[in-house]
Every structure is written in C-alpha cells, then in structure tokens.
Amino acid sequence: MKFNIQDTFNKELPADPITENSRRQVERACFSYVTPKHTARPSLVHVSPEMAEELGLSEEDIRSEEFLKVFTGNTVLDGTAPYAMCYGGHQFGNWAGQLGDGRAINLMEVEHNGKHWALQLKGAGETPYSRTADGLAVLRSSIREYLCSEAMYHLGVPTTRALSLALSGDQVLRDVLYNGNPAYEKGAIVCRVAPSFLRFGNYQIFAAREDTATMGTLVNYTIKHFFPELGAPSKASYVQFFQAVADATLEMLVHWQRVGFVHGVMNTDNLSILGLTIDYGPYGWLEGYDHGWTPNTTDRQHKRYRYGNQPNIGLWNLYQLANAIFPLIGEAEPLEAVLEGFKTKFEQKYRDMMKSKIGLYKADDLDPHLLDDLEENLQLTETDMTLFFRNLANFKKQVTDSGAFMEVVGEAFYVPDEVSGEVLEKWKVWFATYQSRLGQEELSDTERKQKMNSVNPKYVLRNYMAQLAIDAADKGDYALIDELFVLLKKPYDEQPEQEKWFAKRPDWARNKVGCSMLSCSS
Template sequence: MKLNIKETFTKELPADPILENTRRQVVESCFSFVNPKKTARPKLVHSSFEMAEEIGLSREDLDSESFLNVFTGNKVMPDTKPYAMCYGGHQFGNWAGQLGDGRAINLTEIEHNQKRWALQLKGAGETPYSRTADGLAVLRSSIREYLCSEAMYHLGVPTTRALSLALTGDQVLRDVLYNGNPAYEKGAIVCRVAPSFLRFGNYEIFAARQDDKTLRILTDYTLRHFFSHLGKPSKETYLKFFQEVTDRTLHMILHWQRVGFVHGVMNTDNMSILGLTIDYGPYGWLESYDKGWTPNTTDSQFKRYRYGNQSNIGLWNLYQLANALFPLIGEAAPLEAILESYKTNYQIEYLEMMKSKIGLFTDDSEDVQLINSLEENLELTETDMTIFFRKLGNLKKEINRENAILDLVNDAFYAPNEIQGEICKKWEGWFSAYIKRLNKEKLTDKERRARMNTINPKYVLRNYMAQLAIDAADKDDYSIIDELFLLLKNPYDEQVKYEKWFVKRPEWARHKVGCSMLSCSS
C-alpha cells in the first residue's frame, strides 16, 4: 500500500510542544501530535472502493494486512506523524472553551489526481482534547457515520466521505441516552476523508484567547491551501474568504432541507470551514414533514437544532465565525453586510429549491403562497416527506379529479383515513392551484417528472434502516450494511430490486432507540 503523502498541516502550522498524551489546555498551537491506540483484534467490516480510488488505493490494497493495520490505528505509515486538532466551539449557544479532536486522530494528508485529502480515524483513542472521555467509538455510531457520509455524497450534499469501517475487538462502555444505564458495546473505527477537517471552532479558539498571531497563521494557511483563488492574504481577501464560507454554508443547509436531513448538533465545532457536512452524530431524516423535529434527545426541550431552524443556526454560527475573524479585518460593517446577505439569499434560494421539488422552473407571482400552503398542508397530518415529493412527480396535468390526485400521494400519509373533511378540502384546494400553476410551465409531464426525480430522492438513509443494519451487525451479519451501501449509491434511481426500502417508517420504529431517539453518543 502506497500513498502520495503531502503533509502541510503539521509542517506549516504551530505544533503543541508537549508530546505526552495528557488532557490539558493547549495554547498557541493548532494541533498536538498523538498516535492512535492499538486495538485488540481488528477486523475490516466494510470499505469503499470508490473512495479508495480517489486517494490512490487499489482493490488489492483494501484487502491487505497493511490497510487493516493502518486504518485501525495499529500501524503508523512511514514519514507521517498523526495528530489531533485544537479548536473551541459554541455548544447549544454557549461558549464551551477548548474542545478539540477528542476522539479523532488525523493520520496524514495525501494528494492524488491533483486533489488533496486528509485521512482521519474516528474512535482511535485518547488525545489531549478528550477531556474525561475515552476517545473511542462504538459499532453503532460508526455504522451510522460510515453509511450516512457516503449516502449524502451520492445525494449531492456537500459532505466528508468514508473510506473504511472496522471493528477493534475491544468493548466500549456507553450510556446511549445519558440516562444512567451504561452498557458495553463493540468498539469500532471509521476512517473519514475530506480535503480538510478544519471547522469554525479552529478559528474561534484563538480569537477567544486573543491569540491574533496564531489566528492569522491558521487563516493564511487556510487561504493558501483551500481558497487560493481569492488571492494573497489581506483585509480584502479575508472578507472574500468569509463571504465564500458563508455561501458554502448556505448551500450546504439548503441541500439538507431539500432531502429532509437534520444534523442534530450544529455546534460551531461541527461546522466545516469548507461547507461540508461534518460529524455525523445524532442526525436523522424527516419521516413525517415536521419543521419542529430534532433527532437529538439532548435538544428535545428547546429544539435549537430542529429541521426548520437549521438555516437560522447556520447564520448564528457564521456570526461567531465573523467575531473570530474580526481581529484580522478590524471593521464590523463589511462582515455584517455579508451576514445580512445570507438572510436575503436564503429566502430567495429556499423558494427556488422548494419550487424545483414540485416541478416549477419558471417564476410566478403566486409561487410563495403556493409553497407556503403546501408546507402548511404537509403538517396537517403525518406525511412522509420523501415519499410525498417523489410520488408528486407522477402527477399528470390533465387529471382534474382531486380525489384521483390524492390517490397519487396516498402512500405518503401515515393515517390516510385522516384525509377527509377540512383536511381533504385544503389538499383539494392546493392541488387545484398547483395544476393551474403547472399549466404555465412548458415542460411535458414526462420532462417534469424526470427533472423532479433528480431533485427528490427515492431512497434516503432513514433511521430505522440504519438501525436494522446495526442490529444485524451486532450479530456479525454485515449483509444489510452492504445492501444499504449499494442502494444509497443511486438514491434517485428506481432500483426495483430495492423497492422494499421505499416505504414509510414502520410502526415498531416510532419510539425505538436509534430510530426516533438519539444522543450525541450515537
């Protein structure tokens, strides 16, 4: 196994001079050197050949003992020095101080086909940033991250990727719901891959400590390697940098809303500076369309990170990044102007995204009202988001009987018998207005359906699907992991042989841990 090592992070940024792996405050440093913890009986559960090719590995490499040892933390590659990053963050709206890579260890950076990648092991042991935790991960959460990051990529959502999923052979103690009932679970490690794992918190920590020198060094490094098209470091370039991060963050969240994804824990230390979905913890997919839903039990009271609030939290987090970059810019007004543009752009782009989901690709003065009415109707009774929008593509403009139209989306309703009386009238009124609006579009029914089917996925990683894979894997059966991995590579295709996954959440999953209730340990 041979990779084209091109390390920059550890060579160009200030390192923690203390080499002992002890919990501590790390100052004036962007990272600490630390080696992964050796595992007892490593076993490869699954790997992504597609991702392997991206970084320059062959199928033979994936089957090698060297690959298993490196990507389970049992061997350090020659000419590399693994490390954990130092960063801070706002958690649930409050400054948490130093956080850092508490259970992630970066192996190295590589270059292949003119693309840069950082390789990181999640669950590889303690680091100076682990605080009171063990730095390990369990099979349950590792399966969720492995499957979801690759599923998101194929959905067209900006995301980190996954290379491999492996068992460690160790047992790890976890309290799934933080309710005082810890239990031992199978330990596991995921290798995740991204151009960089830098997040908002990397910059916040230095601003909070008034360490402008290290802040500038890190920001200039970021510009040099990931935003070089913006020009050399200067006040103007820093503003362009913030504008692009703002645009990327907005773009990412719009994709989340499009496919019904809820991140669950949008703390600033979980926000990628590259606008990638990062840190797959208590995430979830909307089953019923509910703007107030959050999958995170820790957030169940205030629902800060609920589906309908993700754009607002993105803006709040960008305010924190603006505060962190302010020492390099010295003026608030231009930063505030960029933040104001986020609000305006979100409203415009959200409308366009929702219109595209229902097959409207031209402008009309009544489109805002049509979308607002649709969203109100979707919450009148429990309605499956994925199925509704996918089935809507089958509508034919010449159908004018409302009950026939409702039959098209009947499978999306969890309680079809509730579609009567006032609810039925509201749906009939909406479909009547919708068909009238569709007739202003030039696309044929077939053309519209084809376009809608590239926007509305047929298959997403519903929580119950991931839980089925987890339950089977606990019994050493990895067939569902493999089936879902293949299914989710083509989420917009019909895939008749996988039709069993195009269904509403089963009733048994409504209140099952892992399907409806998740925590940050998930």
C-alpha cells in the same frame, strides 16, 4: 500500499510543544501530535471502493494486512505524524471553551489525481482534547457515520466521506440514553476523508484567547490551500474568505432541507469551514414532514437544532465566526454585509429549491402562498417527506379532478383517514392551484417527472434502516450494511428490486431507540 503523502497542516502550522498525551489546555497551537491506540483484534467490516479509488488504492491494497493495520491505528506509516486538532466552540448556544479532536486522529494528507484529501480515524483513542472521555467509538455510531456520509455524497449533498469501517476487537462502555445504565458495546473505527476537517471552532478558540497572531496564521493557511483564488492575505481577502464560507454553508443547508436531513447538533465546532456536512452524530431523516423535529435527545426540550431552524442556526454560527475573525479586519461593516446577504440569498435559493421539488421552472412570479400552503398542509397530518415529493412527480397536468391527488400521494400519509374534512379541503385547494400553475409549464409530464426525480430522492438512510443494519452487525452479519451501501449509491434511481425500502417508517420503529431519537453518545 503507497500514498502520495503531502502533509501541510502539521508542517505549516504551529504545533503543541508538549508531546505527552495528557488532557490539558493547549495554547498557541493548532494541533497536538498523538499516536493512535493499538487495538486487541482489529477486523475490517466494509470499505468504500469509490473512496479507495479516489485515494489511489487498489483492491489488492484494500485486502492487505497493512491496510487493516493503518486504518485501525495499529500502524503509523513512515513519513507521517498523526495529530489531533485544537478548536473550541459554542455548544447549544453556549461557549464551551477548548474542545478539540477528542476522539479523532488525523493520519495524513494525500494527493491523487489533482485532489487533496485528509485522512482521519474516528475512535482511535484518547488525545489531549478527550477531556473525561476515552477517545473511542462504538459499532453503532460508526455504522451510522460510515453509511450516511457516503449516502449524502451520492445525494449530491456537500459532505465528508468515509473510506473504511472496522471493528477494534475491544469492548467500549457507553450509556446510550444517558440514563445511568451503561453497557459494553463493540468498539469500532471509521476512517473519515475530506479535503480538510477545519471547522468554525478552529478559529474561535484563538479569538477567545485573544491570540490574533495564531488565528491569522491559520486563516492564511486556509486561504492558501482551500481558497487560493482569493490571493495574498489582506483585509479584503479576509472578507472574501468569510463570504466564501458563508456561501458554502448556505449551499450545504439548502441541500439538507431539500432531502430532509437533520444534523441534530449544529454546534460551531461541528460546522465545516468548507461547507461540508461533518460529524455525523445524532442525525436523522424526516419521516413525517415536521419543521419542529430534532433527532437529538439532548435537544428535546428546546429543539434548537430542529429541521426548520437549521438555516437560522447556520446564520447564528456564521455570526460567531465573524466575531472570531473580526480582529484581522478591524471593520464590522463588510462582515455585517455578508451576514445580511446570507438571509436574502437563502430565501431565494430555498424558494428555487422548493420550486424544483414540485416541478415549477418558469422564472415568473410565483404565487407566494403556493409554497407556504404546501408546507403548512404537509404538517396537518403526519406525511412522509420522501414519499410525498417523489410521488408528486406522477401528478398530471391534465387531471380534471384535483381530488384525485390521493391516488398520487396518498401513500405518503401515515393515517390516510385523517385526510378528511378541513384537511381534505385544504389539500384539494392546494392541488387545484398547483395544477393550474403546472399548466403554465412548457415541459411535458414525462420531462417534468424526470427533472423532479433528479432532486427528490427515492431512497434515503432512514434511521430504522440504519438500526436494522446495526442490529445485524452486532450479531456478526454485515450483509445489510453492504445492501444499504449499494442501494444508497443510486438514491434517485428507481431500483425496483429494492422497492421495500421506499416505504414509510414501520410502526415498530416509531419509538425504538436509534430509530426516532438519538443521543450524542458514541
């Protein structure tokens, strides 16, 4: 097994001079060298063939003992120096100080076919940033991250990727609901892959410590390797860098809203500088369309990270990043202009995205109430987001009775009997307006359906689906992991043999742990 190793982060940036792996505050350094923990009886659960190919790995490589050892942390490849990154962050709106890679260890950076990848193990042991935790992860959360990161990629959502999922052979103690009832679970390790795992908090930590020199070094490194088109370091290129980060963040958020993904814990240390979905913790997929829903039990009271608030939080986090890099620029106006532009751009991109979801493509003035009324109607009674928008593509221009909409989207309503009286009238009015607007479109029903189906997925990783895979894997059966992995590689295809997954959340999953609300517990 050979990699084209091209490490840059741990060669070009300042390292923690202390090599002892003890919990501590790390000053004036971007990372600390660490060695992954040896595990008891590692075993491979699943590997992504697509990601392996991206890294230049063959099937023989994947089956090798060396692959198992390297990607469970039991072997460190010659010529590499694993490390954990130092960063801070705002957690639920409050500055938390130093955080860092508490259970992630970066193995190496690899280049293949003109692409640059950083490989990171999650759950491979403690680091100087682990605080009071053990640096480990469990099978439950590892399956969720492994499946979801690859599923998001195939949905077209900017994301980190996953190469492998393995059992450590160790038992890990976790209090899944934070209710004082910890239990031992199977330990697991995921190999995560991305061009970089830099996040907003990497820059914030130096601003908080008034260490402008180290932050400048990190920003220059970031521009050199990930935004080279911005040129040499200067005030102008720093502003352009912030603009690029804002644009990438906006693009990611629009995709989240499009597919109904709720991150659940949008702290500034969980926002990628490259606009990638990062850190799959208590995420969730909208079952019933609800702007107020969050999957995170920790956020149950204030719902800061609810679905409808994700764009606002993205902007709030960008404000924090602007504050962090301000000392490099010395002027607030250009940063404020980027932030103001974010609001305007998001409104337009969100509107365009929603138009594409309902099959409207003409570049004319749209009745502003059409989209607003749709989002209000979707919340009048519990309505499955994925089923509604996917089935909406079957609505015909020439339907004479707008009340016939129930034949098209009725399957999406959890309690169809509730679509009566005032609720029914509101839907009739909306579909009548929608039908009239469709009449202005030049595309045929068939052509429109094809376009709508390219942005409205048929299959997403609903929480209950992941939980079924977790329950089976706990018993040593990994078949469902593979079935879902294959299913979610083609989320926009009909896949008639997998129709059972195109369905509303079953009643048994409504309040089941892991299917509705989740904690930040690993």
